[in-house]
Structure formats: structure tokens, C-alpha cells
Amino acid sequence: MDVLYKIFIEPFALMGSAPDLLVQTVWEGLVAGVLYALIALGFVLIFKASGVFNFAQGIMVVFAALTLVGLHEKGVPAWLAVILALVVMFGLALTIERVVLRPLVNQPDIILFMATFGITYFLIGFGESVFGGNPKVMIADELYLPRGVTDVEMLGGRVSFQHLDVAAAIIASVMIAALAVFFQYTRIGRALRAVADSHKAALSVGISLNQIWVIVWFTAGVVALVTGIMWGARSDVSFALEVIALKALPVLILGGFTSIPGAIVGGLIIGVGEKIGEFYWGGLLGGGIETWLAYFIALAFLLFRPQGLFGEKIIERI
Template sequence: MMHLLYSIFVDPFVQMGAAPDLLVQTLWDGLVSGVLYALIALGFVLIFKASGVFNFAQGIMVVFAALTLVGLAEHGVPAYVALALTIVVMLVLAVGVERLILRPLVDQPEIILFMATFGLTYFLIGLGELIFGGDPKVMIAGQLGLPSGSYRITMAGGYVQLQKIDIAAAIIASLMVAGLGILFNRTRIGRALRAVADSHRAALSVGISLEQIWVIVWFAAGVVALATGIMWGARSDVSFALETIALKALPVLILGGFTSIPGAIVGGLLVSVRQKVGEFYWGSLVGGGIESWFAYVIALVFLLFRPQGLFGERIIERL
């Protein structure tokens, strides 16, 4: 019993103190994968904010965008042209989703729309495998001008390794968030988006085109998905296994709140850091592999105390 308590409450901290370089490395790993979680969560938040749809297909959109990019490049299209073409494909997808799914299903309960994005997920999995095959592919990171290699920083008797691609990912993510922030808060479209988010009927009655807004939002989510796919693909490779990252982003959303862009970022970083640290220092106690559910438990505990998330709007229910 004493031994167990010791290994829970004392030993991990002793380890942290003894090897600060390992701690920093773990924290850094957590932060960089947090950026990716945050990017996925960002795609979710965008669509949830503007159409009230919980878009389960965000994960497969990431895979689909990355596969399109790599697939085009494999057929000899220059990298930047392929990038532009992929963005066009995401636009087509957004228009298609609006025409074929959102428009006929307008004003249906949330759960029906949620299920529809499930149908979309299945459809995209099938389509992606049919066109590009099911094998993992290598992301064309080098041709897109993304750096490779790493910096090594010596500290406290050890060293910490920082991958250049991770730094690039962090920079791109922050640029994207800044861009979306400006789009949402400073432009006419952004105001329309927020109006639709509040109440799509009221927005419709003051002359905002729902169709247009939905296409814009889904297109923005598609571009975010593409960025996520490139970053994630550069770290490992592009395969359908990426599809499950959508589920990993859920606790991030819970922490950040479903409607908050900064929440998505902070939530992503928090969840990922705690996950990595938890796995590294406490994981061995229960046989490892706790990464798969640890984030959910954090989110669950958090939910009990602050159900609206860190930055989410508090919704007061009235009878």
C-alpha cells in the first residue's frame, strides 16, 4: 500500500527533478502534438459555431485533403499547383455538403445532422480508398518548403530535441488562428457567421444567405483540415488511421468549450501535455497505453465542475 502511494505521489516527481531535460522534452512533445489536436478542434469549432452541426467528418476530411494533395503530387503535378487544386477540391466538397446534406436537412434536430456527418464520413472513407487506395502515403513536406531536421538544445546535463517541422506547425497554426480570428471579429462575413450561429432563423430574416455562410464555413474547415493533414502527414505518414484523431480531439473540445476558438487552442495544448506527462510518469503503474482514455477522464472530471468548458458561453436553460 505504502509502495503504491509512493509510486503515485512521490516517485514521478522525484523522476522529474532528477532529469529535468526529460521533463522538458515530454512537455515539448505534449505541446507540439497539442498544436495538432488544436487544429482539428479548430475545424470542429468552426462548423459547430456557424451551423450547430457537430461535424464528425472532420477527421476524415483531414485524411481526404492530405490524400488528394499527395495523390495529385504522385501524378506529377507540381507541389504548389497540387496544393491549390486540393483547396479547390475542398471548396467543391463544401458546396456539395451544403447542397446535398445541409440544405435538405435544415431545421432538423442536432442529432440527425450529427448522424448525417457520419454518413459523410463513411462516404469519404469509401471514396478515398476507391480513388487513392488504402496504403499509407508519404507527405510531400519537402516539396512544399517545410523544413526538416531538428535543433538540439543542451540543458541540465542532457539535451532537448526540437523538430523544425513542429515549430513550423506551431507558426502555421497560430497564423491560421489569427486569420480566423480576424475573419470572425472584423469582417462583414464574420458578423454574418456569428449571427447564423446565434439563430439561423433570425439571420435568415435579416437577409443573410444561409447557403453562402455554410459553404464558407465548411470551406474554411476544409482548409484547416488540409493544414492539419499536411502537418500530421509530415510527422508520420498519410493513412486512414488518421481518421480516429477526430475522436482524440473531442476531449479538447470539452475542455475548450464547443464554441470558442481560443478554447480549442488552449484545450488542445492542455489535454496533450497532460496526456504525455501522465503516460510518461504514471502510465507504467497501470500497464501503459492510458493515452487512449486519459484525456477523456480529464475532460470528464472537468465537465463536472465547469460544464461549459474553459471559454464556452454559459447557456442558461429556462422552462
């Protein structure tokens, strides 16, 4: 009976008695959720173009952030380092298209999926050899990312808003909105949707599959760089960020692998769910809920709605 009370009554009683703590928890979850959505967007773009889950997106976040910090450590000014990091990500996209993707056109999806594993471990080894394995400090001050905190009196208590979290939420939201508009209403976006439907059909109407893949992988690289800057400013830049980036997998399962709105909604659900679960039920379950709750939620969705909230239900004739 005591266990049932702690599970079903005590957390909600605490929410009602300390609403300021609930607002604080939800805010932190929203910030994490927006960043999860930004990571998931990189997966969505590549999945829409190739029909394959890009396992390498996580390490691309780490590689982009390490490139930026590594260039600055070599004496390159911060904003020039950002531009050069984008050039590196474009070169990476071009190399992946020429060396990996072009020879695998019209191959089974599992072949392309396994190719992303190869890209992942190549970038891990190459990154460690160039940048080393030690964590690095993100150049947040040099990029004029805000520091400090603002306390707001509300609901009988005080809610703290980290300026970095506010900036991260705004930057991520603007980028998500801009990419959504770009791929929904531009010629490239229409070509991307055609490629997603059928590689052969897209080629038959004159769409260059190779160019689309370069554009999409470079866009995913830009997303990876922004994500790496935001997450790196909240913690150190290290290969551990790859694990955080893979939180996009449950986000995609919730929202649907081909849906940009789904990536946004899924990211917010996962972010807020993790924070609330950790704060109100973490003590009962021994803590560490944030490491596995997202995957538990994803498993529940796979059982009852495998296509996700915004995914298309596939119907095949037999």
C-alpha cells in the first residue's frame, strides 16, 4: 500500500503543493526536448532522402563540435572556426556521397544502414586520432552565448531560467522552423520528398540523387554543429555526447521517422517526461530514470502505434 501511495499519490501531491518546482522541472524538460528535436531533425532529413536510419548522426554531433573547438585551439578566431567547421561538414557530406552512398544506389536498405555504422566508427577513430579522447570545453563565451541566470517569482516560489537554456531553446526553435519551411516549400524540399518516395522515380524525372544526398547530409551536418555547440555549452565536448544524440531514436519512434512536426512533438514529450520522471519518481526507483525512460516510452509506442504519432501507416496488398 505504501508503494502504491508513493507511485500514484505522493508525486501528484508534491506537484500541487509546490507548483513552482513543477514549472522549473517542465521548463528544463522543454529545453532538453527542443534540443532532442533538433538532433532528431538530422535523422529525419537523411531518412526522408534515403529511407535509412543514419546511425552516424550521433557521432556527427561530436565530430562537428570537436572540429570547432579544435580549430579554435589552433588559434582560429571563434566565428571563423564556425565557418571552417561548416566547410569541414560539407566536405564530409561530399565524401560520404562519393565514397559510400553513390556505389550503393538501389541497394537494399540494410546495406545503407550498415554503411552508416561504418561511417560512425570511422569518425570515432579519426576524431580520436585528430582531437584526442579527452573532453574539451565549448567556446561558449567566444561565441557570445549568454551566461547567468534570471530568477522569476511565480506560484508562491522562485523559478530559475538559465540564460544559456533560453538561448539554446530559441536558437533550436528558429532552426527547426527554418528547416521545416525550407524543405516543405522549396524546390529542393519537393525533390527530397520525391527521392524519399522512390529513388528510381526521382531519377526518371531528372532529379539528381547525388546532389540531393550531398545537400541533405550537409544540412544534417549543420544541424549536428548547432546541436554540438548547444549541448557542449551545457557540458563538456566529448564522445559521450554521442549517447545523448542517440536519444533521438525514441523521439523518432514517438513522432514518426519521416515527420518534422513529429520530431518536435516527440522531442518535447521525451524531454519533459524524462525530467518529471526523474524528479518525482526517481527516488522511488533509485534514480537514473533519465537514462532509460525515453526508451521505455518508445517501446510502449512500438507496441501500440509503431508508425508514431505523425508517421504514415503503411498498407501493403498481398
